[in-house]
Amino acid sequence: MIEPNVAGGLIGGSLIGISSLMMLLLLGRITGISGILTGVITWNKADGLPWRAAFIGGLILGAVLYQILFGHALPLQMQASGVMLAVAGLLVGMGTRLGSGCTSGHGVCGIARRSPRSIVSTLTFMAVAVITVYLTRHVLA
Amino acid sequence: MKTSLAALLSGIVFGLGLSISEMINPARVIGFLDIAGQWDLTLMLVMGSALAFTLIGFPLITRKAHPVLAEKFTLPTKKTLDLPLISGAVLFGIGWGLAGLCPGPAIAGLASLEPGIFLFVAAMIAGQFIGIQLEKALAR
Numbered sequence: 001m002i003e004p005n006v007a008g009g010l011i012g013g014s015l016i017g018i019s020s021l022m023m024l025l026l027l028g029r030i031t032g033i034s035g036i037l038t039g040v041i042t043w044n045k046a047d048g049l050p051w052r053a054a055f056i057g058g059l060i061l062g063a064v065l066y067q068i069l070f071g072h073a074l075p076l077q078m079q080a081s082g083v084m085l086a087v088a089g090l091l092v093g094m095g096t097r098l099g100s101g102c103t104s105g106h107g108v109c110g111i112a113r114r115s116p117r118s119i120v121s122t123l124t125f126m127a128v129a130v131i132t133v134y135l136t137r138h139v140l141a
Numbered sequence: 142m143k144t145s146l147a148a149l150l151s152g153i154v155f156g157l158g159l160s161i162s163e164m165i166n167p168a169r170v171i172g173f174l175d176i177a178g179q180w181d182l183t184l185m186l187v188m189g190s191a192l193a194f195t196l197i198g199f200p201l202i203t204r205k206a207h208p209v210l211a212e213k214f215t216l217p218t219k220k221t222l223d224l225p226l227i228s229g230a231v232l233f234g235i236g237w238g239l240a241g242l243c244p245g246p247a248i249a250g251l252a253s254l255e256p257g258i259f260l261f262v263a264a265m266i267a268g269q270f271i272g273i274q275l276e277k278a279l280a281r
Contacts, residue, residue: 002172002181005163009186012162016187017194019155024199026147028208028215031155033245034269041266042273051148056248058152063252065153066160074160074253077168079241081257089247089261091236093268096244098275099229100219103243104155106230107188112195113203113216120222121230128234133174136239 020109027051030113032105033059034096099125144210156249162187165250167241174238225279229272236268 020031029051038044039052063074080088096102099121101110106125110118163169164187172181207213219226237243242250242261250258 002179004181004183004186005169006183006186009162009183010190012158012160012164013187013190014194015154015158015161017191017198019151019158020191020195021198021202022147022151022154024202024208024214025205026151026209026211027144028211028213030216031151033155033248037244037248037266038269038273041269048144050145054145054149055152055155058149058154059156059159059245059249060252061149062153062156062158063160063165063249066157067252074250075163075166075169076250076253076255076258077166078255078257079167079171080239082260085240085257085261086264088236088240088242089264090268090271091232091239092243092247092261093236093265093270094272094275095229095231095233095236095268097229097269097272098225099233100217100226102233102245103237104245108191108195109199110217111192112199115217117217117219117222117226121226124227124230125234125237128231129174129238130176132235132238133171134177137171137175138177 016104016108020104020112023055024109030105030109031055032101032109034102035100035105038097095125147210155245156252158191159246159249165246165253167246170237170241170243170246174241225276 023029023031036052036055039047040056106118106121159165169181169183173184203214240261247258247262
């Protein structure tokens with residue numbers, strides 16, 4: 001087993017939970033990042049474009065702030081490149097649109113709302129991702 | 142204006158959380174998904190601690206008459222377990238497993254200026270546009 005980042009995981013996860021509570025308490029919205037992104041890229045002025053763009057900008061600023069606070073680059077080791085990355089991005093974009101959400105909207109917020117759709121979605125994408133990693137790293141590799 | 146500031150602040154907290162938890166790092170995500178390899182349970186700690194807040198906080202907040210800065214709560218209304226939900230989750234799962242990136246970490250990861258992240262996010266945006274067309278075709 002790889003040494004887990006216990007402190008980082010617990011503190012970072014708590015911040016993610018607190019951010020989702022802030023969005024619900026203040027704006028009355030689910031923190032579903034794929035859905036928030038859809039509203040920005042379609043430039044949907046009828047459905048809260050300013051707050052959506054502000055949240056997306058904040059996400060990037062948060063990662064910038066990390067680099068300032070901790071004085072080192074973001075921990076980032078890419079696991080795919082070139083065509084594989086592009087294919088993965090296309091699938092993630094299509095899948096989150098068709099499936100109405102991703103790890104944040106279904107995983108962190110939907111499960112908290114006890115939504116059957118979100119529970120089924122989260123179990124499905126987790127299982128499929130585990131199978132995908134198993135096939136690409138242990139069978140086809 | 143207030144809603145945008147609140148969303149900006151929430152976004153910053155979320156982005157900071159993704160960075161501190163290292164969920165921004167595809168190696169950590171693949172490490173969790175790779176149960177037959179050297180398993181890394183960090184992602185489980187992240188999901189668990191985030192859910193500890195939301196599972197308790199969400200029911201308490203939605204009991205209020207309305208959110209602080211809006212007239213009403215805007216929550217998902219779909220209830221049915223349908224084919225788009227499942228097929229979307231399958232496609233998303235394959236993409237997530239191939240790259241170790243999902244939408245939040247990919248967007249926050251743009252701050253690293255890593256070219257691969259830009260390629261992924263560009264493809265993800267293109268994928269969302271394709272997904273919107275598919276949704277329209279399915280609704281017909």
